[in-house]
Amino acid sequence: MTAQEFQQQSHKIPVDPGIYKYYDKQDTLLYVGKAKSLRKRVSSYFSKTFTSYKTHELVQRIHRIEFTIVDSEQDAFLLENSLIKQFQPKYNINLKDDKTYPYIVLKKEPFPRVFLTRRKINDGSEYLGPFTSVARVRELLDFIRSNIPLRTCKLNLTDSNIQKGKFKVCLEYHLGNCKGPCEGFQTAEDYQDSLNQIKNVLKGNLNPVIQHFRQEMRAAAEQMQFEKAAVIHKKIEHLENYQAKSIVVSNRMMTADIFSILRDNDLAYVNYLMMENGSIVQTHTVQLEPHLDEQDEEILAFAIAQLRTTFNSLAAEIIVPFPINYDEAGVVITIPKGGDKKKLLELSEKNVNYFKEELFKKKILQLEGKDDMERKKVLYQLQDDLQLPEVPVHIECFDNSNFHGSYPVSAMVCFKDGVPSKKDYRHFNVKTVQGINDFATMKEAVYRRYKRLFEEKASFPQLVIIDGGKGQLGAALDAIEELGLQGRMTLVGLAKNEEELFFAGDQQSLKLPYNSESLKLIRRIRDEVHRFGITFHRNKRSQGTFKNELEQIKGIGKNTADQLLKEFRSVKRVKEAPETEVAKLIGAAKAKLITAHFKSPETTEPTAAEGDNSAS
Known part of the structure; x- marks a missing residue:
């Protein structure tokens, strides 16, 4: 449309x-x-x-x-x-979170059993949760069972069955873990009191449970049942110790949801802390993929709505790092400046940073700090997977970078023994290529790099990775052939999206196993060349090294030039665009100025600044 x-x-x-x-x-x-x-x-x-x-x-x-x-x-x-x-x-926005979360279910039956489940079915039972950690649920259940007596059997404890005396108490009753409802030793009302205490424990509200046990302890002491009172006293101590471990910031009662966000290029990470009665009862971090130019405020509001629904949160306060447009009745948005709430927000931010770093570590292979045998093992595996003639102890990787299709530069990173050799990194200002031509830019960078190594009689890498498809790989091979260096190294192309590897002349690509050590090392090298190239390009732009030809046109300012580049992606496309299309964006008067400029016989194609800035 x-x-x-x-x-x-x-x-x-x-x-x-x-x-x-x-x-x-x-x-x-x-x-x-x-x-x-x-x-x-x-x-x-x-x-x-x-x-x-x-x-x-x-x-x-x-x-x-x-x-x-x-x-x-x-x-x-x-x-x-x-x-x-x-x-x-x-x-x-796509929230990447397909996990099945565990619940604690209070089964709909006489004297309900309490157990862990991942299946939430519409059977009339009460489901508490979901919880983000199975280990946390098991810990809670163990804690509950050691303090609140409940039945664990599957007997059908109807009133008629109990009255007929169909059942006998088991070992759990004699161990004090069950009060024996199967023989009528515990009433349904007393059992329901135990269930209410469990709900309080799961919500982090331990004070009512502690008060209940204190009343029981006093009653037992008054009746001279001192052994029973001592057992209850130990349970109270257990609950108080558990409560002390659960409180993160202070022992003041507070119920709130805390959210923080971290952006990383085309991804976002949101951490959620659920705090009930002064205790952190849930913590969870999710990865989101924004598909449009959404701001952090929009992404965070979306994540909050999704996570509060998923975890059935009814907290009336939401703590966030900045104002958001979040409409939910009865909910207050807080942006703390200090105090306990600020500490909670900082804790959430610490969690979201940790989550991102762990994801990164799982995705790539970091061999820094590993011993020589561990590094060599990965390199031998890479040699085997790629069928290389030599162990790739020296690997180099090339990538091109540009700004909205303008001002190309290239970057090269070097890894030796599986770790970065930053003194050997190089970046290249493109000198011989007019306009945007990824293949020619790659050929120039590869040619200049290995011409320099050949002239200096330096050692060549065993493996060269070209970040791009078959076109970029072909251009790099042309440079090697012109230098007469065929056979001195192995060149492979790395497809940007599918993580496929291409060899010269092969029709089929090679796909390494997703979690293989070889692919993790290749990802690490590719991510490093991206980082190095983008940083170099950003620095050049901030220093004003690149000259935008549009800004040289009299009557066209920087804002107008940037607007044109964002729309048409390159100066070349602006030049080729019909004057009417340009006029729709910046007006007829300025469009005429641009058309007149490009029709002038003196106009030449824009080039990047000369100079090599540590390039070889």
Whole structure:
């Protein structure tokens, strides 16, 4: 749907709050969004320039729009989250969390049993949770069973069966772990009191349980049952010790949900701490994939809605690091500046950082700090997996980088014995390539690197990784052939998305096992060359080393030039675009200036700054 087509029907869009749904030509749901004013929000997609390519792609694919009007922003918020969860549209934020969480179930039966389950079925039983950790649930159950007597048998304890004397007490009764309801030694009311205490323990509310046991201890002492009183006293001590371990910040009663967020390129991580009665009873971190140019505030609000629903939270206070638009009746949003709540937020931020680092460590292989045998073992495995003639003790990896399709640079990282050799890293300002040409840029970088090594009679790497597909690999091989260095090293191409490896001349790619040590090392090297290349490019831009040709046109300022680059992705595309398309974005007067500039015979293609800045 074009902006012009949208304008013809925009007057039909209601101004009320509600949700909107975008469909493509195949009638596939692409995106669900909420709005305070549907007309204003939907119109913004067709009237402004987006910095995100994904948002631009979404708008290009919209064929049909549906609306649902609701009474309030809060209703729109709840309906949006419900529809996203149900349909999981391609362009909505994706919460990567497919785990099955354990519950503690109070079975619907006479004298209910209490046990762990992962299956929540509609059988009338009461399910407490879910919980983020099976170990935590088992610890809770062990704690409960050691302090609150409950039956563990599967007997059908109906009143008639008990009255008929069908059952006899078992060893659990004689050990003091059960009060013997099977023989009528415990009433249903007393058993229900025990269940209520369990619910308090699971909510972190131990004070009522402790008070209950203190009353029992005093009653036993008054009746001269001192041994029984001593047993109850030990249970009280156990509960008080457990309570002391559970309190994180202070012993003041506090019930709240605490959330923090960490962005990392195209991913986001959100940590959730559930605090009840001064105790942290749940902690969980999730990974999210934003598919449009969502801000941190939008991502965090989405995650909060999803996590509070998943874990059945009814906390009336939510603690977050910055203001968010979150509409839920009776809920207060707090942005703490100090005190206990600030400490809780810092604890959440510590957890989310730890989660991200652990994911990174699992994904890549870090051999720093490992002994020589461990490093060699991985390199031997890589040699075997890639069928290399030599052990790859020296590996180099190349990658290209550019800014919105302009100003290309290249980077190379070097790993020796499986660890980075940063003194051998190199970056290259492109000198011989006009405009954007990934293949020619790769060829230039590879040629300059190994021409220098050949002239200096330095050692060559056993393995060279070209970050890109067959085209980039072919360009790199052309450089090696021009230098006459065939056979001196093995070159492989690494596909950016599928993590497939390509060898020269092979029709089929090689896919290493996802968790293999070899692939983890290759990922580590690839991520390092990305980091090094992007950092170099960012520094060059901040220093003003790159000259934007659009800014050299009289009457065109930096903001206009940046706007054009964001829309058309390169100076070349601006040059090739019809004047009418450019005018839609920046106005007719400025579009004429740009057209006149590029028609001038003196105009030349923009190039990156000269100089090699430690490149070889």
